[in-house]
Amino acid sequence: MPLRLPRVLPQSHRIWTVQLNTWTPFLYPFLSPGVAARPLTPAQSLLWCRTLSTTIEQPESRNDINLVQSQSAEEAVELVSVQQPQHPHAEYSTVPFVDMQELTLIAGSGGNGCVSFLREKFIPYGPANGGNGGSGGSIYVQAVYGETSLHKLSREGTVRAKPGRNGKGSSINGKRGDDVIIRVPVGTVVREISRWDPVGEELEGLQDENVDDESKQHNHHDRWVHYPRSAAENVMSENFMATKYPKTHHLGASTMLGITHPRKVYLDLSKPTMEPVLLVPGAPGGLGNPNFVTDGRRRPKFATKGGKGIRMKLQLELKILADIGLVGLPNAGKSSFLRAISRRKARVGEWAFTTLAPNIGTIVVDERHLPPPKPGEMQKRLPRFTIADIPGLIADAHLNKGLGHGFLRHIERAKALCFVIDLSREDPVEDLKGLWREIKAYEQGFSGDEGGSSVRGMMSEMSGEKHSDDRFIEPMAETHEPKRRRTPTTTHIRFNEEDGTFEYFEPESGFVFSQKPREEAPRMTSKRWFVIANKADLPDTEGKFVALQRHLEAEKEKRGDGEDIGLIPISALKQEGVESAIDWMKSILGFL
Numbered sequence: 372m373p374l375r376l377p378r379v380l381p382q383s384h385r386i387w388t389v390q391l392n393t394w395t396p397f398l399y400p401f402l403s404p405g406v407a408a409r410p411l412t413p414a415q416s417l418l419w420c421r422t423l424s425t426t427i428e429q430p431e432s433r434n435d436i437n438l439v440q441s442q443s444a445e446e447a448v449e450l451v452s453v454q455q456p457q458h459p460h461a462e463y464s465t466v467p468f469v470d471m472q473e474l475t476l477i478a479g480s481g482g483n484g485c486v487s488f489l490r491e492k493f494i495p496y497g498p499a500n501g502g503n504g505g506s507g508g509s510i511y512v513q514a515v516y517g518e519t520s521l522h523k524l525s526r527e528g529t530v531r532a533k534p535g536r537n538g539k540g541s542s543i544n545g546k547r548g549d550d551v552i553i554r555v556p557v558g559t560v561v562r563e564i565s566r567w568d569p570v571g572e573e574l575e576g577l578q579d580e581n582v583d584d585e586s587k588q589h590n591h592h593d594r595w596v597h598y599p600r601s602a603a604e605n606v607m608s609e610n611f612m613a614t615k616y617p618k619t620h621h622l623g624a625s626t627m628l629g630i631t632h633p634r635k636v637y638l639d640l641s642k643p644t645m646e647p648v649l650l651v652p653g654a655p656g657g658l659g660n661p662n663f664v665t666d667g668r669r670r671p672k673f674a675t676k677g678g679k680g681i682r683m684k685l686q687l688e689l690k691i692l693a694d695i696g697l698v699g700l701p702n703a704g705k706s707s708f709l710r711a712i713s714r715r716k717a718r719v720g721e722w723a724f725t726t727l728a729p730n731i732g733t734i735v736v737d738e739r740h741l742p743p744p745k746p747g748e749m750q751k752r753l754p755r756f757t758i759a760d761i762p763g764l765i766a767d768a769h770l771n772k773g774l775g776h777g778f779l780r781h782i783e784r785a786k787a788l789c790f791v792i793d794l795s796r797e798d799p800v801e802d803l804k805g806l807w808r809e810i811k812a813y814e815q816g817f818s819g820d821e822g823g824s825s826v827r828g829m830m831s832e833m834s835g836e837k838h839s840d841d842r843f844i845e846p847m848a849e850t851h852e853p854k855r856r857r858t859p860t861t862t863h864i865r866f867n868e869e870d871g872t873f874e875y876f877e878p879e880s881g882f883v884f885s886q887k888p889r890e891e892a893p894r895m896t897s898k899r900w901f902v903i904a905n906k907a908d909l910p911d912t913e914g915k916f917v918a919l920q921r922h923l924e925a926e927k928e929k930r931g932d933g934e935d936i937g938l939i940p941i942s943a944l945k946q947e948g949v950e951s952a953i954d955w956m957k958s959i960l961g962f963l
């Protein structure tokens with residue numbers, strides 16, 4: 372009878388040590404060319420089975436690791452190479468991550484005006500009563516908590532607002548087209564690339580917000596109007612148009628856009644926005660024939676067509692907001708460290724570039740148990756801070772080596788940088804210097820990828836600008852959905868003017884939290900920073916730690932401000948020393 376081998380081993384019997392000479396040829400034939408060509412004989416298969424049944428089972432906890440290690444010197448040697456944690460796949464977050472996205476917006480076209488006359492018995496030539504066309508829907512953007520990536524938008528490519536309906540007889544005006552609100556994560560920068568009038572020609576004569584021109588930067592907000600939704604509606608309302616811009620109806624949508632957005636759109640949504648902010652206004656509707664009645668022309672037999680919706684191409688760039696950013700070479704143990712100090716299940720692997728997208732871990736500073744809120748009261752949120760783990764940097768990352776240094780944008784606004792250094796590497800001091808070189812190259816906007824550099828330079832120049840009305844937001848909402856209501860909803864998030872906090876409702880838990888708005892972030896090289904010397908559990912790392920210590924003392928001398936640069940030896944794997952690392956973070960962020 373042929374021997375049947377189990378195809379998948381049960382989880383509890385995962386192999387930790389194996390006798391290479393018996394099963395390697397079976398799984399990895401290329402490792403042993405002599406045996407590779409031959410299939411296993413039943414006797415060999417039997418031997419392989421027996422080997423499996425006598426292997427050491429995967430320990431369930433770290434204590435078990437120690438137990439197993441202490442069994443015998445020989446087994447311990449074999450275990451050294453395999454004692455890395457094996458996290459089940461289910462632990463890893465699978466939410467896709469997109470931090471750069473281009474979008475084309477198409478505002479709604481206006482409905483046509485109607486030609487109609489009153490028809491009633493005994494009134495042979497009734498007056499004109501054609502309704503106006505409804506204006507097209509506008510497109511707005513709103514930054515909300517609860518969104519973490521631009522991936523929902525990446526499915527879209529083009530966002531269209533609904534067109535206005537045509538006017539009807541009996542003076543019935545056409546319905547307005549529904550608006551669209553694009554919801555983006557807090558930390559998104561919105562930048563206009565180009566806009567087209569409905570005929571398809573690019574609009575000219577628009578001035579870019581140019582970083583070279585310093586005077587422009589300084590009073591950027593004095594001259595640059597970003598309309599919150601209510602103001603935008605006012606601007607677009609018929610009365611406003613009729614009184615201030617009587618010819619707008621005839622000039623069409625591009626004139627309207629020229630009024631609402633005289634310059635290219637540049638929005639730095641580093642805080643939640645109270646109201647959706649206007650990106651492109653819907654085109655005005657056409658006028659019905661009563662608008663053209665004059666003394667000499669009592670019964671005009673014409674009306675105007677609605678304007679065509681304007682198009683705008685945008686670039687959205689997400690810069691995740693975290694209080695502390697982890698910077699390190701691949702494999703330094705950044706994700707292991709994040710795992711050790713927070714509940715974030717970041718993927719850990721013994722190969723470079725395990726992390727391909729940023730992970731954010733949250734640390735609750737004070738673990739007190741807060742009593743549930745009394746009826747009508749809000750639950751206060753415990754003080755907390757966030758840490759961003761980004762993919763590793765390698766030397767010359769700014770020349771697009773490895774994953775490049777683009778992920779640094781996610782820690783650009785962090786309050787402090789935490790360098791994670793691997794003590795098992797040859798020269799940790801040189802590693803630290805290399806990381807600084809990359810950070811400086813990033814700050815100078817130097818990038819191997821041509822397209823990104825100027826944008827990045829521009830954005831880092833402009834980051835930190837304040838935006839006006841950031842008070843009410845809706846978290847956890849659909850990325851964009853047609854908005855039927857005309858007034859913004861204010862139930863989910865409220866800005867508490869007294870203590871300067873945002874209070875917001877978390878639908879899942881039913882709790883209401885409050886959070887302080889973020890302060891301005893310092894530039895990369897002027898941020899506070901400290902070093903975590905990881906893998907201190909490995910032998911022969913003391914000398915390297917001392918060398919690192921000397922280097923930082925010399926740096927402190929150079930800086931001359933007398934402030935210590937933190938250097939904390941830890942083992943992220945064994946969770947040793949991580950408490951001091953957390954304390955250091957707390958003190959930097961002002962929690963201690």
Ligand SMILES: Nc1nc2c(ncn2[C@@H]2O[C@H](COP(=O)(O)OP(=O)(O)OP(=O)(O)O)[C@@H](O)[C@H]2O)c(=O)[nH]1
Pocket residue numbers: 455456699700701702703704705706707708718719720721722723724725726727761762763764905906907908909941942943944945
């Ligand atoms: N001995 C020892 N190994 C560690 C320690 N911390 C992490 N490691 C191992 O180092 C390897 C890399 O760990 P990761 O946390 O994935 O490193 P990373 O810096 O996130 O790597 P990338 O995501 O590739 O940039 C894994 O095999 C870890 O188990 C430690 O304190 N001691």
Ligand SMILES: [Mg+2]
Pocket residue numbers: 705706707718719725726760761762
């Ligand atoms: Mg990682």
